[in-house]
Amino acid sequence: MVLTIDIGNTNIVLGVFEDDQLRFISRLSTSEGMQTADELAIKIKAIFEIRRIDCEKISGSILSSVVPAANASICDAIALLTGKKPFVVGPGIKTGLNIRIDNPAQLGSDLLVDCVAASNLYEKPVIVVDMGTATTMSVVDENNCMRGGVILPGVRTSLNALITKTAQLPQISISSPKNTIGTNTNDCMRAGIVYGNACMIDGLIERMEAELGTTAFVVATGGLSEEICKHTKKKVLHNPNLLLEGLYILYKKNELPL
Numbered sequence: 001m002v003l004t005i006d007i008g009n010t011n012i013v014l015g016v017f018e019d020d021q022l023r024f025i026s027r028l029s030t031s032e033g034m035q036t037a038d039e040l041a042i043k044i045k046a047i048f049e050i051r052r053i054d055c056e057k058i059s060g061s062i063l064s065s066v067v068p069a070a071n072a073s074i075c076d077a078i079a080l081l082t083g084k085k086p087f088v089v090g091p092g093i094k095t096g097l098n099i100r101i102d103n104p105a106q107l108g109s110d111l112l113v114d115c116v117a118a119s120n121l122y123e124k125p126v127i128v129v130d131m132g133t134a135t136t137m138s139v140v141d142e143n144n145c146m147r148g149g150v151i152l153p154g155v156r157t158s159l160n161a162l163i164t165k166t167a168q169l170p171q172i173s174i175s176s177p178k179n180t181i182g183t184n185t186n187d188c189m190r191a192g193i194v195y196g197n198a199c200m201i202d203g204l205i206e207r208m209e210a211e212l213g214t215t216a217f218v219v220a221t222g223g224l225s226e227e228i229c230k231h232t233k234k235k236v237l238h239n240p241n242l243l244l245e246g247l248y249i250l251y252k253k254n255e256l257p258l
Helices: 028-032 037-051 068-082 109-121 155-164 185-210 227-228 243-253
Strands: 002-007 013-018 021-029 061-065 128-132 134-140 145-153 216-219
Touching: 002 109, 013 028, 013 109, 013 243, 021 028, 021 243, 028 037, 028 068, 037 068, 061 243, 068 185, 109 128, 109 134, 109 145, 109 216, 109 227, 109 243, 128 185, 128 227, 128 243, 134 185, 134 216, 145 155, 145 185, 155 185, 185 227, 216 227, 216 243
Parallel strands: 002 061, 128 216
Antiparallel strands: 002 013, 013 021, 128 134, 134 145
């Protein structure tokens, strides 16, 4: 079994693969990544026990992180449980991609893993939309070159900024209103957040396809991607496990023990 770990700005996502199948997914708050290795090991072991996973059967692990401060305690916790530290996605890793951005060292590991997954699972060119704390869109062309992309505030990040900076707007749940033209404050906000982000994604896809000179396959992942992308005019496939699948693909590409 292979343990995949994605440390994001909001959540630490754990996934275990066995015989090329994702057995389970579990989440911890990223703030817990700032705890000691012993504290984290206790929590992760409890997750394994609930899922009936034997730590001794974990043959290896791989980690992607956009929160470097959390890496050491997570790596040490995994070493306590499995006997070896995770393989960390970083410079020098075999990806199969040609990174064509100005400074490849600046490419976030989450974007890299997303692109590896998309390029291996879907037709190219492919655009990856990852909607987390930040919303990112990354492009892999027909020659398997990672061309770059865009980074913008995430859906909930934008909503929280709107509420924080205004005196009278309330906290709301993010769900689709019946109409684009809202008739009350809550529905006006929901329409702006949901339909506004859907239109933004449509517009960026159109601009990216114009620069590529062809249409592209589009896949979306991340916490709010399903709710937003069901309202896009462009066809967008939702894959909530894209990053974990990319980590597993990278694990195998780098010939680590299964």
